[in-house]
Amino acid sequence: MTATEPWRDAPAAASRQPVWITELPADEVDAFAAAAPDGPLTGLRFGIKDNLALAGHPTTAACPGLADSIAATSAVAVQRLVDAGAVPVGKTNMDQFATGLVGTRSPYGACHSVHSPQHISGGSSSGSAVVVASGLVPLALGTDTAGSGRVPAAFNGIVGIKPTRGLVSTRGLLPACRSLDCVTTFTRTVAEGAAALTVLAQPDPGDPWSRPAPPAPAPGVAARMRVVAVPAGDLDLDPVHRVAWEEALRRLDTVAAHVVPVDVTAFLETARLLYGGPWLAERWAAFGAYLSAPGVDPTVRAVVTPGRDVPGPEVFRGLDRLAGLRRRTEAVWPDVDALMLPVTPGHPTLAEVAADPVGVNSRLGTYTNFVNLLDLCAVAVPAGTRPDGLPFGVQFVAPAFADRPLLDLAAAWCGEPVAAPSPAAGTSLVAVAGAHLSGMPLNPQLVELGGLLHARGRTAPGYRLYRLPGPGVARPGLVYTGDGPATGIALEVWQVPHQAVGRLLDTVPPPLCLGTVRLDDGTPVTGFLAGEHGVRDAVDVTASGGWRAACG
Template sequence: MRELKTIGDYLHQYRVEGRGVREVIQSCLDKSSMFDDKNIWIAKADTSFLEPYFLRLEGCDPASLPLYGVPFAVKDNIDIAGMNTTAGCAEFSYLPSEHAFVVKQLIEAGAIPIGKTNLDQFASGLVGTRSPYGEGINLFNPDYVSGGSSSGSALAVTAGIVPFSLGTDTAGSGRVPAAFGNIVGLKPTRGALSIRGVVPACKSLDCVAIFAQNCEDAGRVYDLCGIVDDEDSFSRSKSCIIPFGGTFRFGVPREEQLEFFGNSAYESLFWESVKKLESLGGIRCEIDFSPFIETAKLLYHGPWIAERYCGIKSFADTQSDAMLDVTRGIILSGAKPSAMDAFEGFYRLSELKKISDRIMDSVDMIMTPTAGTIYRRDEIREQPLALNTNLGYYTNFMNLLDLSACAVPAGFTSEGLPFGVTLAAPAWYEHSLLNVGAKLHAASGYESGLIEPHQPKTVVLAVCGAHMSGLPLNHELTDRGARLVEKSSTAPQYRFFALENFTPPRPGLVQVNEGGGTIEVELWEIPSEEFGSFFSGVPSPLALGSLILADGKVVKGFLCESYAVEGAKEITALGGWRNYLQ
């Protein structure tokens, strides 16, 4: 069985290779055992727990469920029925009888939860070291932190044990460990995903986060569990957002407001990412970052710390000695702010949001480092609070200001440590951010997850229309030094349409669960440094995605937004664009 990293990889095993769910999940569990010393899990599912999931799926057509047999991991402050929820504290543990709302949606879509993952106790850190179940171990260098608080959920994806996982993100817990693990971390809009069945950190700010190998999978999971929950008072209905155009404005903090805490390698990588985003059609705009910085300080140095105490007050009042020292100090400090402090904090936040909203209105998005540096685990032990605060410099303000955000991989230092950037926009821009994030990730030339860092030279791209050899737009590849690698075809999971209103004519390729066909493609290698300028010229509704080939390989390629093929002529039966043109 070939390596399984993405959701598409797993679906291919079931729908094309015809493998059984027991065999595939067992391979996943076998791989997990290879990382037992990395403190990824608090509890792993055993065969008796998994049996009902197997029995349910064995009676279903693999094409009938969008996540049929796809394993996923869940941070251990999110409920899975029949598995203890500890929030990283054994004395707090309880056994839920129901799944958290988001977990239920994923299980109904066919996914299988295989365990509860480690975390900073009560989700109270960005480091991954504040757990009685062991410190999270960075898979690229064990001397360094994994990031937290969703340490185990990120590590499970980085290791390739599962293609996606759930974490939480109040202050950056769904983004910092993504950056340190070379994966994607999506922090949805506050209230986009239900928090019913989640142990609260700051309930009014908490978000369920999604970790994945790529932006496409993060978006797929977001859509499946982003359903309004009438029993969650913080759940919100989605707003309709117009996607960014081919040219977009992105804000970058003034140079004197950027903080890298002495990490010159991260600083260089950030400016490289800025140049890549410009090559993708972005127009850089310098912004005043000071209102965002001040907002970030409110989270732990303002009255919102009281909400952490409020969330587990009964336990904190009676069993505080069960907490780690650093966790106890943070949570019990929440008993100090007064009602007057709370109102003053809300007043100042309203002022800062007005200012930051004006800044956000001047651009389509902002881009920052996800974290300005990365620390060794021994450094964190010596300065647990100050260094944790540094890691939140670019993250702590997001939920207070009601922003959506996506953390994407953006390269490696010469020492082989991952670096990531975060794209942020107002509420409900998740898919727009993921679309740009996918292009930026591809432009880096690096694969996601646990890889051997090296400087990539080319990106392999599948084309199925006007960019194929001999067709009108092929020069856009050859002018950039791209070369044809081979002719191939997709797996039979796509429908093909002739799009209207394009000159020259172009097709639209849409992935489907059933009713698809095999479509002819060409695989081209394009120099990494040319990829950005090439993709900046690709118009909406075409977007970068992952294409599954007939042999099961997954490559980057053009996919079409499904709304754009309504009323378009379907040409799937012709098997390719050349056949249609003839």
């Protein structure tokens, strides 16, 4: 044993827990280490949730009836870590067939939070979270269908990264819900998770659900996330959880440039579809054939078996309902970069789960179940402790393929160093406050010219916004008068190729012109302005706070 191999001498917090289903013999670990190539993760020990294959070992998904099924090849995610120099040390415990957010649905034993033997670890990636939180390994793979990569992270005070669906290959995963499953990481820092994701996030032609990241971010995804949404209404939180959440909201004011309350009703309605809609049929299709095997957890069987009888028309009704809810949630994203929510409504005890295994589990998914259904990415991060000393976690959620800037936001939250994105050579930053905003009628002009959204924000105090008269698309007039609101006017800053700036100006008729706009952080950038003489006959819409609201 050496000081760099804590997995050989487990800390007490984990040694008394059933965190491993299969521990690799020391000589096999040493052989992996000796064969490790020189790569970005060389020598890094990692655990593997036991629904991901490791060649030469069983993939049980916590079902003893599958203990004789030896994998011929490793899951693509596992192999990519090995190819980057990382060293596997074992297969971790989990809620059986990845069906549960509690960490207690395993014949191999129930895990608990490293901070309290009375409180659950969270699942289904229970063992993976505990081995990282207790210091056995710096990295573990999990999966997330309903929140299994985030709930155990929150309950153990670590970082859980749930990437965009398809960004990490799921080939070699015993599925829970094939269209929603994501391979996730558990680490103690965001930087460690981001390093692993860089290795993992590669297209896989052999996985029909794999999706490559687009060469450029989607038009509404900012390189620098400054505007964070929070729920506008009350949340269903346990009292001690509520105290920690309120403290997190105060802390957010020091991390985000702007905090925007939004209606999250449609997100929460989507969350209820996962187990209240036809997606149970997909779970039955994935592993229903195994539910008669020895050692099946009775709660898992009871939860999933109704999926066998879901009629075809009900599936399409569910998809139609999801499409309607997705459209409603899309209205949130044009004005914000990310949404912050608590990971769970509370932190149950093992006794509470035993008394009501389905009800407690269902409530735990209140704020996590919707993420994969709506094709979003998310990262769970520690957010201090509750008054009783248990860890509290929040999650940042963003649109698909916003993973990299979302991780920068999470790193900033955790106090880790973050390099501010710089404009590429040959480009300029241009502020827009009207019809060129994301989702507005003239935004395609920016995109077609090669523009990329750099950041959302607001002007410095003193600006006013007007609706200019004239035919066609409604045009804004941003004017510095000195008496505009202290909160500024909402705008976006775009990175635009130099040669495109003039072409963009040619599309903007007088009285608009290019000038200097000062942002809320004091930065001066080029932007479209109108002189005071040009707005004499215009309607003052400053009170709306921004063009999108003025046009709504």
